[in-house]
Amino acid sequence: MIEFVLNGRGRRVRVPPMKRLLDVLREDCSLPGTKEGCGEGECGACSVLLDGRTVCSCLVPVVQVRGARVVTVEGLDRGGRPSALQRAFIDLGAAQCGICTPGMLVTAAELLRHARGRVPSEEEVREALAGNLCRCTGYQKIVDAVRAAARGASRDGAAGTSGARAPGRSRAGTARAKRSRTARTKRSRRRG
Amino acid sequence: MARRARLPRASRTVLRPPASVGRSVPRLEGLDKVTGRALYVDDLRVPGVLHGRTVRSTIARGRIKRVRLDPAFDWSGVVVADHRDIPGENLVALIEDDQPLLAAEEIHHAEEPILLLAHEDPERVEAATRAVRIEYEPLEPVLTIEDSLARKAPLYRDDNVFKNILIERGDVERGLAGSDLVIEGEYRCGHQEQLYIENNGMIAERTPDGGLLVRGSLQCPYYVHKALVRAFALPPDKVRIVQTVTGGGFGGKEEYPSMIGGHAALLAWKSGRPVKIVYDRLEDIAATTKRHPAAIKLRTGVRRDGTLVANAIDIVMDGGAYVTLSPVVLSRGAIHAAGPYRCPNVSIRARAVATNTPPNGAFRGFGAPQTQFAVECHMDRIAAALGLDPLELRRRNAYRLGDVTPTGQVLRESVGALEALETAARRARWAERRARHERENRDNEARERPAGLGGAAAGRRRGETSRNGAGPRANGRRLRRGIGLALAYHGAGFTGSGEVKLGSIAALDLSHDGRPRILSASTEIGQGTTTMFAQLVAETLGVPADFVAVETPDTGLVPDSGPTVASRTCMVVGGLLEKCARAMRERLELFAERPIRDARDFQRIARRFLAERGPLRFERGYEKPPEIEWDDDRYRGDAYGVFSYGCCVVEVEVDLDTGETRVLRTIATADIGKAIHPILAAGQIEGGTVQGLGYGLLEEVRWKDGRVWNHQLTNYIIPTSMDASPIEVVIVELPYSRGPFGAKGVGELPMDAPAPAIVAAIAHATGARIDEIPVTPERLLEGLRDGARRDGSRSSPGSRRGGKRS
Numbered sequence: 001m002i003e004f005v006l007n008g009r010g011r012r013v014r015v016p017p018m019k020r021l022l023d024v025l026r027e028d029c030s031l032p033g034t035k036e037g038c039g040e041g042e043c044g045a046c047s048v049l050l051d052g053r054t055v056c057s058c059l060v061p062v063v064q065v066r067g068a069r070v071v072t073v074e075g076l077d078r079g080g081r082p083s084a085l086q087r088a089f090i091d092l093g094a095a096q097c098g099i100c101t102p103g104m105l106v107t108a109a110e111l112l113r114h115a116r117g118r119v120p121s122e123e124e125v126r127e128a129l130a131g132n133l134c135r136c137t138g139y140q141k142i143v144d145a146v147r148a149a150a151r152g153a154s155r156d157g158a159a160g161t162s163g164a165r166a167p168g169r170s171r172a173g174t175a176r177a178k179r180s181r182t183a184r185t186k187r188s189r190r191r192g
Numbered sequence: 193m194a195r196r197a198r199l200p201r202a203s204r205t206v207l208r209p210p211a212s213v214g215r216s217v218p219r220l221e222g223l224d225k226v227t228g229r230a231l232y233v234d235d236l237r238v239p240g241v242l243h244g245r246t247v248r249s250t251i252a253r254g255r256i257k258r259v260r261l262d263p264a265f266d267w268s269g270v271v272v273a274d275h276r277d278i279p280g281e282n283l284v285a286l287i288e289d290d291q292p293l294l295a296a297e298e299i300h301h302a303e304e305p306i307l308l309l310a311h312e313d314p315e316r317v318e319a320a321t322r323a324v325r326i327e328y329e330p331l332e333p334v335l336t337i338e339d340s341l342a343r344k345a346p347l348y349r350d351d352n353v354f355k356n357i358l359i360e361r362g363d364v365e366r367g368l369a370g371s372d373l374v375i376e377g378e379y380r381c382g383h384q385e386q387l388y389i390e391n392n393g394m395i396a397e398r399t400p401d402g403g404l405l406v407r408g409s410l411q412c413p414y415y416v417h418k419a420l421v422r423a424f425a426l427p428p429d430k431v432r433i434v435q436t437v438t439g440g441g442f443g444g445k446e447e448y449p450s451m452i453g454g455h456a457a458l459l460a461w462k463s464g465r466p467v468k469i470v471y472d473r474l475e476d477i478a479a480t481t482k483r484h485p486a487a488i489k490l491r492t493g494v495r496r497d498g499t500l501v502a503n504a505i506d507i508v509m510d511g512g513a514y515v516t517l518s519p520v521v522l523s524r525g526a527i528h529a530a531g532p533y534r535c536p537n538v539s540i541r542a543r544a545v546a547t548n549t550p551p552n553g554a555f556r557g558f559g560a561p562q563t564q565f566a567v568e569c570h571m572d573r574i575a576a577a578l579g580l581d582p583l584e585l586r587r588r589n590a591y592r593l594g595d596v597t598p599t600g601q602v603l604r605e606s607v608g609a610l611e612a613l614e615t616a617a618r619r620a621r622w623a624e625r626r627a628r629h630e631r632e633n634r635d636n637e638a639r640e641r642p643a644g645l646g647g648a649a650a651g652r653r654r655g656e657t658s659r660n661g662a663g664p665r666a667n668g669r670r671l672r673r674g675i676g677l678a679l680a681y682h683g684a685g686f687t688g689s690g691e692v693k694l695g696s697i698a699a700l701d702l703s704h705d706g707r708p709r710i711l712s713a714s715t716e717i718g719q720g721t722t723t724m725f726a727q728l729v730a731e732t733l734g735v736p737a738d739f740v741a742v743e744t745p746d747t748g749l750v751p752d753s754g755p756t757v758a759s760r761t762c763m764v765v766g767g768l769l770e771k772c773a774r775a776m777r778e779r780l781e782l783f784a785e786r787p788i789r790d791a792r793d794f795q796r797i798a799r800r801f802l803a804e805r806g807p808l809r810f811e812r813g814y815e816k817p818p819e820i821e822w823d824d825d826r827y828r829g830d831a832y833g834v835f836s837y838g839c840c841v842v843e844v845e846v847d848l849d850t851g852e853t854r855v856l857r858t859i860a861t862a863d864i865g866k867a868i869h870p871i872l873a874a875g876q877i878e879g880g881t882v883q884g885l886g887y888g889l890l891e892e893v894r895w896k897d898g899r900v901w902n903h904q905l906t907n908y909i910i911p912t913s914m915d916a917s918p919i920e921v922v923i924v925e926l927p928y929s930r931g932p933f934g935a936k937g938v939g940e941l942p943m944d945a946p947a948p949a950i951v952a953a954i955a956h957a958t959g960a961r962i963d964e965i966p967v968t969p970e971r972l973l974e975g976l977r978d979g980a981r982r983d984g985s986r987s988s989p990g991s992r993r994g995g996k997r998s
């Protein structure tokens with residue numbers, strides 16, 4: 001029996017401990033919003049928040065979420081109404097076929113939370129989303145939507161006041177490989 | 193009060209006459225997609241479902257000697273089906289009937305399906321695939337265009353050629369002889385994987401009436417329908433195909449769903465249970481269709497002022513193992529091969545050949561990105577040879593109203609080539625950026641010389657350049673920047689007499705709650721069909737778009753409006769819907785004896801109509817505009833009703849030591865007649881542009897013995913948000929009189945220009961003209977070493993050879 005908090009509610013599942021979190025969410029928790037695009041940590045379609053950090057649920061054995069907080073796309077709304085981010089995705093055309101959208105939203109939600117009301121630059125958004133592949137949009141509208149949502153949030157005063165930078169968003173354990181050459185070099189440069 | 197409560201929310205909130213067309217209304221299925229509620233095929237729960245798997249050939253060519261099920265494996269509960277279980281014909285019906293649903297004896301390509309397995313437990317069925325032993329008698333495969341043309345082995349008829357096309361206008365040899373300069377070039381492009389993020393998948397079940405219900409991720413329900421009717425020898429009304437929410441297609445779900453749908457259906461047929469087949473990424477990349485590789489030669493005669501005089505073009509495309517869609521891909525490629533340029537003497541010879549690789553198929557652009565890559569690279573080579581600015585060369589030759597294409601088509605209206613070109617050049621500040629990059633590259637070169645690779649003299653500043661920052665300098669890296677552009681055009685709708693043969697039908701009826709309901713087989717695959725259709729109908733009826741219902745593409749409910757391909761959905765099918773809507777409006781206003789005021793009024797009238805007169809439905813079929821003439825045998829006439837035009841400008845930064853290219857900035861303009869929904873249209877342009885960027889720079893399918901070697905997302909690289917640069921889109925609207933509200937096609941055009949624009953930008957940055965895409969770092973470094981490929985204009989008449997690559 002594994003217990004965790006799923007989209008704000010306690011949840012228990014009786015499944016093999018090594019079962020992928022992705023499958024547990026989709027099959028055992030009946031939340032098919034989280035998608036599988038590759039099953040090997042490359043596409044980000046399966047992204048969920050694990051204790052506030054984006055992880056690829058296709059790489060996480062469910063045993064690892066014991067006692068943790070998991071948020072999926074189904075948990076991103078605001079009491080049944082779409083969040084500013086979801087709204088921006090609809091209004092600005094950031095979801096085309098929609099298959100990458102759940103993962104994009106989850107990843108962007110983490111970015112916005114860390115940005116705390118600051119509007120992240122285009123570069124920052126692109127970097128944050130580099131592990132989420134989209135084949136439809138060319139990314140521009142996704143980047144625009146994330147920034148628009150951030151602007152909306154800062155206008156609403158919904159976020160904090162400090163201009164402090166987001167803490168380093170290392171993705172320990174389940175860090176997804178940044179596949180693109182640019183992304184990879186950029187990343188190592190940042191670390192170095 | 194009661195009446196008010198029954199009305200849908202939309203009709204209460206919007207009461208003023210809504211302008212739908214030209215406005216970016218929220219996409220109708222948007223909310224489902226951002227909340228995770230949209231159900232894709234793999235999300236559907238089907239009680240009692242079995243999971244199907246496909247056992248495929250591991251060799252590229254040969255014979256099956258024996259198929260054995262390992263007796264050590266526990267086969268209980270595993271459904272096994274092979275070609276003998278197919279109730280009808282063993283084929284995937286498309287253009288020619290040469291592709292079997294399951295190989296019986298001969299193997300024509302690696303990953304050819306041989307055996308199907310199904311079990312309740314996905315892990316058991318997976319294990320079962322490993323317990324199948326197949327013995328082959330292998331034969332030497334033909335894996336390249338060259339080997340196919342050399343007839344290394346007989347694969348198709350006596351010459352290995354699936355299709356031959358010859359397009360001629362004027363007298364090419366005389367034209368070439370009379371030119372000031374003849375420039376030759378040879379260009380190659382490899383396979384490209386569509387890489388929709390949702391893999392192919394279908395669920396099939398037997399219906400109580402002895403038929404089949406197949407649901408899944410697909411672009412063309414009636415293609416699957418046609419294939420299953422043949423394979424199962426069923427009457428058409430016993431086969432029902434339903435599209436589920438589809439996670440991208442790009443052509444990759446045009447013909448292949450007939451295969452996977454047939455497989456799922458066969459397992460369901462045999463077992464009597466519902467069967468789901470959803471590919472994983474490895475299988476999807478390894479086994480399904482890709483963009484046709486091509487080898488293209490151009491021999492072009494020009495006058496000293498840049499005027500094109502003659503163009504001799506030879507195209508060979510690799511069709512793969514079966515005919516599938518190759519003839520039509522080749523046809524579109526050939527028709528677009530001379531680019532959007534006036535030229536009095538043109539000959540285009542095109543062939544699609546057979547090889548022992550998985551069949552290549554539809555992919556956004558459908559042959560045109562290959563041939564326009566070649567002609568655009570060639571235009572840059574010509575400009576360099578003449579010492580002309582590439583923009584100026586195109587400006588002088590681009591199509592204008594009244595010009596004639598190689599098939600003899602007179603461009604009568606909506607010719608936006610120059611507008612697209614000039615708009616892009618202006619937006620990019622072409623001349624200024626070009627001069628600046630040249631200056632900075634010279635400075636950098638000068639700076640690097642004394643300092644050497646250590647970069648002691650400059651660029652010590654840690655950190656790199658920002659995307660639009662000052663010149664390239666960083667840590668002793670030798671960086672160069674360049675700008676390039678390409679112009680392209682794309683015919684909307686099926687080629688030649690294709691639309692006449694298709695005879696598409698779309699319909700509009702009234703739902704019982706008195707709303708207009710769209711009935712068409714055209715699929716929403718992310719591009720926005722649903723919303724755009726609703727807008728066209730809404731505009732005509734004077735109601736808001738979200739008041740219009742759009743029926744799921746389900747062959748049991750909707751007429752055959754043709755496949756969702758060829759940039760035809762808005763222009764052709766949308767046009768039919770607009771006509772249906774006009775007829776509906778007329779009929780209802782006649783009935784009400786007054787004009788419809790708004791959605792609420794519409795609904796009131798519609799309900800009264802339904803109560804008093806019964807159902808109301810309008811159907812419209814494609815009618816060929818009288819001015820369009822096409823001769824299939826001679827390949828002459830109006831290949832398309834109209835063309836869209838687009839220009840792409842990119843700026844790149846190249847690292848001379850690593851060969852890596854970074855795209856800094858992208859501008860895409862498109863003359864699409866009319867943007868029904870500007871955000872959706874821009875989304876098409878941006879998405880297509882980035883796919884084109886991947887095509888030009890990153891995406892390479894690598895093969896080993898006829899099998900895809902890099903069938904993972906780790907090693908088949910598509911652009912990420914960091915590989916793609918910011919994109920500026922400018923939509924140019926030169927209306928087409930026969931398109932709905934002036935609209936032409938938009939879906940494929942953006943795929944045509946980015947790859948050659950990138951090659952041009954790299955050439956501008958480094959002097960190395962690379963004739964083969966993708967321009968991987970390895971290829972670029974090789975090009976940089978090869979001084980022979982550097983530009984140098986040559987003014988003497990006669991032949992100038994460039995871009996060899998054999």
Ligand code: FES
Nearest residue numbers: 037038039044058
């Ligand atoms: S499914 Fe692709 S990263 Fe998890």
Ligand code: FES
Nearest residue numbers: 097100134135136
């Ligand atoms: S919207 Fe289709 S993959 Fe992103």
